[in-house]
Amino acid sequence: MHRHELTDEQWKQLEPLIPARRGPRTKKGDRQFVNAVLWRVKTGAPWRDLPERYGPWKTVYNRFGRWATRGVWEGLFKALQLQVDDVGSLLDATIIRAHQDASGAKGGADAMLWAVLEEAFLPRSTPCAPPRANRSK
Numbered sequence: 001m002h003r004h005e006l007t008d009e010q011w012k013q014l015e016p017l018i019p020a021r022r023g024p025r026t027k028k029g030d031r032q033f034v035n036a037v038l039w040r041v042k043t044g045a046p047w048r049d050l051p052e053r054y055g056p057w058k059t060v061y062n063r064f065g066r067w068a069t070r071g072v073w074e075g076l077f078k079a080l081q082l083q084v085d086d087v088g089s090l091l092d093a094t095i096i097r098a099h100q101d102a103s104g105a106k107g108g109a110d111a112m113l114w115a116v117l118e119e120a121f122l123p124r125s126t127p128c129a130p131p132r133a134n135r136s137k
Contacts, residue, residue, distance in 0.1 A: 002053075004042045005035040017079050019072055028055045036060045 006014065011031055018030050028036075036054035040047065050057040067073055 002035075002039075004039045006031065006038065014076070014080070017076050019070075033060060033063060037064055 011034075014034065015030070018034075021030075032054055036050055037060070039045075039054065040050060040060075047057045047061045050060060054060055
């Protein structure tokens with residue numbers, strides 16, 4: 001079993017929630033498809049970088065899109081949803097995005113940017129006079 005794949009216990013819980021197939025059976029099966037989607041979501045890699053053990057990336061991508069359109073993913077998430085305790089909950093915010101104005105990007109505070117640039121480019125020493133050229137007579 002690979003790092004981002006479902007354990008046997010997790011699959012036993014998820015398998016009854018998988019909708020019946022429309023059309024021919026897949027070569028890799030439903031579990032490999034779900035594992036492929038989990039790998040893609042956890043790694044953040046492009047679909048084209050999907051490992052070969054999951055089958056053709058385009059097939060997995062197309063099936064993922066069909067499930068999303070039919071609302072299968074939403075049904076799975078709702079079925080697996082845990083009851084949240086009002087007394088104690090934990091949220092993990094490993095990524096916090098700021099608005100572009102917060103970083104001084106276009107539309108941000110230009111005055112602050114110019115003040116920083118002026119400070120950075122202040123002369124650090126007094127320039128010496130250039131040497132006089134020898135004048136020939």
